[in-house]
Amino acid sequence: MNDLLATLSAAHFGAFTAHDAYDCGYNRESLSQLVRSGRALRVGPSAYVDRNRYAAASPERQHEMTTRAVVRTFDGRVYASHYSALTLMSLPIFGAPLDHIHVTRTADSLSRRRPGLSIHTAYGPGAGLLIGRTPSVTAALAILGAAMTCGIETGVVAADAALANGKAKMDDLQTWLGRLSRHPKVTHARQVVQLADARSESVGESRTRLLLNAIGFRPTPQVEIRHPQGRLVGRVDFLLERERIIVEFDGLLKYAGADGREALAAEKSREDRLRALGYEFVRLTWADLSRPATVERLMRLAVARAAARRAT
Incomplete structure (x- = not known):
């Protein structure tokens, strides 16, 4: 990996895209050689990570790196979301399949699912922020999305930690819960808001x-x-x-x-x-x-x- 790509990748926590590599002097063949040599790992269409950094990471951090790479391929059109966003915030994840990435569109109502990736419809104004240069939904939305995708236990584990460390507020959870009232699995999210307690420490x-x-x-x-x-x-x-x-x-x-x-x-x-x-x-x-x-x-x-x- 040349110095330009190494620096760019490090700025994105080990993640980069094919276009990043091309901007740093690679072409299709030399990028493929980078993968074959074991210095980069392809984690999705046009999405790559620093293989050494990835190999040394925990499953949660590997998921974070993959999420950052995948989101970057959409060039600002999606946010990291659901439990994938929780990894960017270093909030605990329990009971979530880490081989599957969740993102949410920033501005339209189209949803898609393909192997390893779910693309959800946009939440509307106020849904996003930047976390280490990666667009992400807010902590409250990530928690509620995780609950609706993976269940109450996943949501409560994350909500307890987020409320305890100030990454989410109960008012935010309640506000977004109201805006998600027509979601088919909103019952899970509602129970998470009712059960969350900042006093739990792990x-x-x-x-x-x-x-x-x-x-x-x-x-x-x-x-x-x-x-x-x-x-x-x-x-x-x-x-x-x-x-x-x-x-x-x-x-x-x-x-x-x-x-x-x-x-x-x-x-x-x-x-x-x-x-x-x-x-x-x-x-x-x-x-x-x-x-x-x-x-x-x-x-x-x-x-x-x-x-x-x-x-x-």
Whole structure:
């Protein structure tokens, strides 16, 4: 890759188009040679990425690079949209097929679908912005689009994070929800707006909250529990105050090595202090989030233990 194309590609996060390459001194044959040599990867019609950068990237960042390249081939006529836009914003994606790109037209009502790409009709005024030189829909639209395409869980995971870090506001979500009222899957988007909560601090916590809601529990996220004398005993992921049950999402927490043993001891001490105040614990892992029947059983057992504790 010559210096001109390398510089241009770097400015677009590793993405470039065939026309970019031609402007930098390549022709069809030399661009094909660039691909054959392993220095560039074709990711769509006239869309390319820096192969080394792509190979070193996570699946989400690979999707971002592909999205930027594909959008660039449309020369300003489309925005990155749906969950593809979420990757540009570094918002979390869960449950979305990363081998498929979504874009939305900037100014007309034609929609198309081809292998690996969906082109959606325009949303209207105020839909877009630039993210690192790539046209994109707003965060609110990306979240609602992801929900309508992939489901409620995908939308809530992104909405929680966007509300927490200020990339979206609830007013924006509600405004665009009203403008999308005739979309056939607007029910998914409506539920996302109802369920989104900025207090969840990770994908795992968002999914935990949704699962608990689905099996009949309404936990309060990120609660500080204090001793009757006022001192802080611990901040917990979720609390069911009436049932006096604490739910914690453990994620990928490891307790290996000296630091891990120290962390485990501190966590056990914290849990003992909270139990002494009359709380029951339920700890969930990534695997548990795919087993709702197991989680419901764990929760019902905790409810029974809490009731027995109160009866003594």
